[in-house]
Amino acid sequence: MPSVVFDVVGTCFSYDNGAEAVQARLGHKLAKYGIPSKLLFYAWVCGTERDYSYLSQIKQYKPFFDILSNTLKRVLFQAGIPAEELDDFFTAEDVEYIREEYKKLKPRPGLKEMMQTLRDGGFEVWCCSDANVDRVKGYFDHAGVEMPLDHILSADMVKAGKPEPEVYKFAREKAGSDKPGEVSIFAASHAWDTAAAKAAGFQTAYTTTYELDPCEQIFGASDIVTPDLISLGKGIVEKWGKK
Numbered sequence: 001m002p003s004v005v006f007d008v009v010g011t012c013f014s015y016d017n018g019a020e021a022v023q024a025r026l027g028h029k030l031a032k033y034g035i036p037s038k039l040l041f042y043a044w045v046c047g048t049e050r051d052y053s054y055l056s057q058i059k060q061y062k063p064f065f066d067i068l069s070n071t072l073k074r075v076l077f078q079a080g081i082p083a084e085e086l087d088d089f090f091t092a093e094d095v096e097y098i099r100e101e102y103k104k105l106k107p108r109p110g111l112k113e114m115m116q117t118l119r120d121g122g123f124e125v126w127c128c129s130d131a132n133v134d135r136v137k138g139y140f141d142h143a144g145v146e147m148p149l150d151h152i153l154s155a156d157m158v159k160a161g162k163p164e165p166e167v168y169k170f171a172r173e174k175a176g177s178d179k180p181g182e183v184s185i186f187a188a189s190h191a192w193d194t195a196a197a198k199a200a201g202f203q204t205a206y207t208t209t210y211e212l213d214p215c216e217q218i219f220g221a222s223d224i225v226t227p228d229l230i231s232l233g234k235g236i237v238e239k240w241g242k243k
Contacts, residue, residue, distance in 0.1 A: 001124045007188035008129035018102030025094045044075045056161035107143035114233035121237035126175040128153040168200035191219035207232045
C-alpha cells in the first residue's frame, strides 16, 4: 500500500493559537514599541526551531517546549525591548499560559477532507513530528480526525530533531515502502522538511499554506506543490494513486 507521512505542526495544524495568546498577555506592552504580537510569536517559534535543531546536531537534544519556555527574554531583547525592562515585562505565568494555549493547535482548513481523500485513494496515512506521540494524538482527536496511535512517529523516539537525517530514516523504515509499484511520500508546509525527506528517499509534496513561497532556488523543488490541504490530498492521489 502506498503511504503518506505528514508533518504535523504548521502543516496539518496552524500556529495561530500561540500568536493570539501572546496578544492576550503581552499585546498591550508590545504595542508601546510597535511590535506586532504575531511577528514576535513567530520570531520566538523560529528561534526555538533553530535552537532545537542546532542542539540536536551537537548531540545535546532538548524537547521543543523546554527551549520555547526558556527563551522569551532573548527574543524580546532582540525585538527591541530595553534590557532594563525585561525582568518586569513578562511573568512565568505569562510563559505558561502562552505555551499551553499554543499546544491547543487548530486544524488547518480542509484537514479532515484531505485525510479522507487520501484514505479513499488507497493511501496509508502516517505523521512524523517533533512533538511527543500523546500530544499529536490529542491534536487529531480534538480536530475529529482519525490518526491511529501506532501511525504517529515522534522525533523523541530517536532522540533527534528534524531535520536530522535520523528522523527521516526512522520514518522511512516505519512508514515507507520500497515494494514494486508502491511509493512513500512525505508531505509538509516547511520547505526544509521536504528537502530533508527527499534526501532520505521520499517522494515529496509541499503546500504553500504556511510559507507561501516554495523558495526552490534554496530548497529545491518538491514533486508536487499545492496552495492548500484539499488540493494537496487530491494532487497526491492524482500523481501517485493506483490507476
